[in-house]
Amino acid sequence: MENLKDKVAVVFAASxxxxxxxxxxxxRHGAKVYVTARNxxxxxxxxxxxxxxxxxAEAAKVDALNETEIDNFLKKVVSDNGKLDVVFNGIGVGYSEMGGRPLTTVATFxxxxxxxxxxxxSQFLTSRVAAKYMMxxxxxxxxxxxxAALSRTKLxxxxxxxxxxxxxEGLTRVMAAEWGGDGIKVICICPGAIMETKRISGWIDASAKNLGIPSEQLVAQYKALDILKTSPTLKQVGETAAFLASEIxxxxxSHIVDVDCGKLNIL
Structure with missing residues (x-):
């Protein structure tokens, strides 16, 4: 099924x-895709x-924290296609960028x-520039x-x-309220921990080391909270994004859409 046939989509942080x-x-759903990243x-x-x-698909170097680069790139996309249908920003942070897991009383500002x-x-920048061109x-x-589901957990x-x-999540609701009159949908995807990704496996290893327990024990503790006793996959996250961007x-x-197969510890 080609739910996005003839749509123009831009993906930031696509590395x-x-x-x-x-x-x-x-x-796969028929969109013309532009993939961008610093790499x-x-x-x-x-x-x-x-x-x-x-x-x-076309690739380009764009820093999703540089508004000028974002603007120049989306301007070119619109110039080449006459429209901009879908934007997704997949930016994240690595464990090292957080300085590990310092106590709140110890962490620096x-x-x-x-x-x-x-x-x-980054979400603020890419969203508002995209909205401008969509309007x-x-x-x-x-x-x-x-x-991330950390927004509604207590770790x-x-x-x-x-x-x-x-x-x-708060930003999503505000922007949806602002831009809905122009027919623009704003939705936030919240995947659970996707075990097949390097980011999650690295986070598990680092956390287990910090806590002094085997990584297998940490994974078992997390999976014990699965309602369906299964975990989401990258493909499921991608298909959910395509569905949300489609007419159906x-x-x-304005919704926060959980892609986690159900977790007992997340509201």
């Missing part, structure tokens, strides 16, 4: 595993893979603010943000990224 999965899904080689490889599978600036700041071209498109020593995740996903707007 990441989640954003890459979303880009592949957009392409040009990575998105070139992704575009090549998409085209080899019969899709349409810079460590606390780093996830806020990178995660929430100009009357595209009535979809802006998809990404958050210690993660003040910065937890606050940033909650901020992205129009019922979702």
């Amino acid at each position: 990441g595993e989640i954003a890459g999965a979303v880009a592949r899904s957009f392409s 040009l080689d990575a998105v070139k490889a992704l575009a090549k893979e998409i085209k080899a599978s019969g899709g349409s 810079e460590q606390f603010m780093a996830p806020m600036e990178k995660i929430c700041g 100009q071209t009357r595209s009535e498109g979809t802006i998809l943000l990404l958050t 210690p020593n993660l003040a910065g990224i937890t606050a940033a995740s909650a901020a992205v 996903g129009a019922a979702f707007n």
Whole structure:
């Protein structure tokens, strides 16, 4: 099924595993996909893979924290296509960028603010620039943000990224309210821990080392909270994004959409 046939989609931070999965899904559903990241080689490889599978993709180097670069790139996309239908920003932070898991009483202000600036700041920039061009071209498109379930859990020593995740969800609701009159949907995707990603496996290993327990024990503790006793996959996240960006996903707007197969510890 080509739910996004003839749509123009831009994926920021597409060198990441989640954003890459979303880009592949957009392409499978018929969209012309632009994949961007600071790592040009990575998105070139992704575009090549998409085209080899019969899709349409172009790669570009764009820093999703640089508003000028974002604006210049989206301006070119609109100039080439006359519209902008879908934007997804898959930016995230690495464990090292948070300075490990320092106690809130020990973490520096810079460590606390780093996830806020990178995660929430980037979503703010890419979303508002995309909305501007969607309004100009009357595209009535979809802006998809990404958050983490930390926003609604109670894990210690993660003040910065937890606050940033909650901020992205609040930002989603505000932007949806502002831009809905122009036919623009704003939705936030919240995947559970995707075990097949390097980010989660690295986080598990680092956390287990910090806590002094085997990584297998930490995984078992997390999986014990699965309602269906299964975990989400990258492909499921990508397919969910494609559904939300399609016309049949129009019922979702301003929502935080959990892609976690159900977790007992998340509201």
